[in-house]
Amino acid sequence: MATRALPLAAFMILGAGLTACGDGDAVDEQADNAVIEARPSVDPARVIEGVVHAPDGVDLAGARAFACLTPQETCLQDAQADVTVKDGVGRYRIIVPVAGDYHVMIWKDADGDEAAEPGDVQAFANNMEPVASGQMLSPMTAFLRQDGEMTTNLGGAPMGAAAELAESARTVRTLNLAGRWSQSSSGSELVWGPEIKIQPAISTSGFGTDLGGTFGPGSQTNTTIVYSYKPMQVSRRMTLTVQSDGRFHWVAEQERRQGNCRSVRQEKFGRIAEDGDRVTFVVADARQSCGGGRAEAMDAKPETFSLSRSGGALRLSGDKGVDWTFRPAA
Known part of the structure; x- marks a missing residue:
């Protein structure tokens, strides 16, 4: 052409x-x-x-x-x-x-x-x-x-400049992370999500005290949406592909027993970085879909885990009860 x-x-x-x-x-x-x-x-x-x-x-x-x-x-x-x-x-x-x-x-x-x-x-x-x-x-x-x-x-989305990717590649070599890894588990996890709460309203007469659930102007109570981590039964399957140049592609499929979205698929793209004795997945692009629907953008945030090896498997552990064991994918 x-x-x-x-x-x-x-x-x-x-x-x-x-x-x-x-x-x-x-x-x-x-x-x-x-x-x-x-x-x-x-x-x-x-x-x-x-x-x-x-x-x-x-x-x-x-x-x-x-x-x-x-x-x-x-x-x-x-x-x-x-x-x-x-x-x-x-x-x-x-x-x-x-x-x-x-x-x-x-x-x-x-x-x-x-x-x-x-x-x-x-x-x-x-x-x-x-x-x-x-x-x-x-x-x-x-x-x-x-x-x-x-x-x-x-x-x-930008995943990193040449110097950053070169450093990520060195980290992957040092930690021997390159390859395709898989994980599956089922149990209680802390899941980030919304919750509607009733709370006292502030007015000229002070804080409301009747939490019976009456809302609107003049009410002593209001509703608000609060995001927090909640325990939830989750069946999880994940595939983590780490390339020798330092980039990764992480796919997580979850089946939840609660909430409006029971079947969740997440994809994350980024690069690997060292953080002292831990490893950081510098997420540049994150997406989530519900029930096989259209994917929407998620907040792209770095995720840091403690990394340990046992035989051919690698284990990632961190906050909110994270304890995932990955094995080489077939």
């Missing part, structure tokens, strides 16, 4: 009217571990790369990756690269002209008219928020553009 400049107007149209939603497809682990061919030396601070999956039944062949130096409205400088597709997984590596913050997107112009129209395949990194160059981005799944309001996939 011949290289062509992306018109500024097209970039602005592509990025307009986005809402955050997505389907959170899992990474093709085998493809994600594929050997990358030797490339000419380039300043790592000028490289943005990542993985993109096509919607079901759609071919990514012919897609290109674009980066636009902020601000998006003026696109001070831009760069583009072909998306290479292997085993249904697209990979992009954009070499930008200068280090800086860029808006990144994938675009397959289905009819070749250089206009963003229904039928085109698109993906917007980091919900179209800028990302610093020099980053590896978390996997994202493209969507097929339809009439009406546009949507964007989850993913494309």
Whole structure:
């Protein structure tokens, strides 16, 4: 496919009217571990790369990756690269002209008219928020553009610069964590979730004391939603894939006996880091779906555990009663 400049107007149209939603497809682990061919030396601070999956039944062949130096409205400088597709997984590596913050997107112009129209395949990194160059981005799944309001996939979050990933790779080697690990358990766990509580209302006459459950203006009680950890029976199955370059992909499937959402799937992407005698999973991208529904973004927070080894298994233990044993996956 011949290289062509992306018109500024097209970039602005592509990025307009986005809402955050997505389907959170899992990474093709085998493809994600594929050997990358030797490339000419380039300043790592000028490289943005990542993985993109096509919607079901759609071919990514012919897609290109674009980066636009902020601000998006003026696109001070831009760069583009072909998306290479292997085993249904697209990979992009954009070499930008200068280090800086860029808006990144994938675009397959289905009819070749250089206009963003229904039928085109698109993906917007980091919900179209800028990302610093020099980053590896978390996997994202493209969507097929339809009439009406546009949507964007989850993913494309920055997972770390070259120096951070190099340190993560050293940690993985030191701790011998590379590989695919699995875990399963059933028991009581502390689960973070909402609860409606009745509490006294503050008024000119002082604190209310009647907690009988009358609400509204003038009532002595109010309701409030409080988030807290609660014990809950949970059956859990997890797969943790740690790559030799320091990145991880963690999938957890839970069956709960209580709450509005009984079947929960979570995916987390990020990099490994050492924290003294413990290991930290620096989560850059987290997603959750309920009952097989559409995945939604979760807060991405670092998670730190004590790590111990016994035979071929590894054990992660931490706060809130966490005590998980992972074994090499078949």
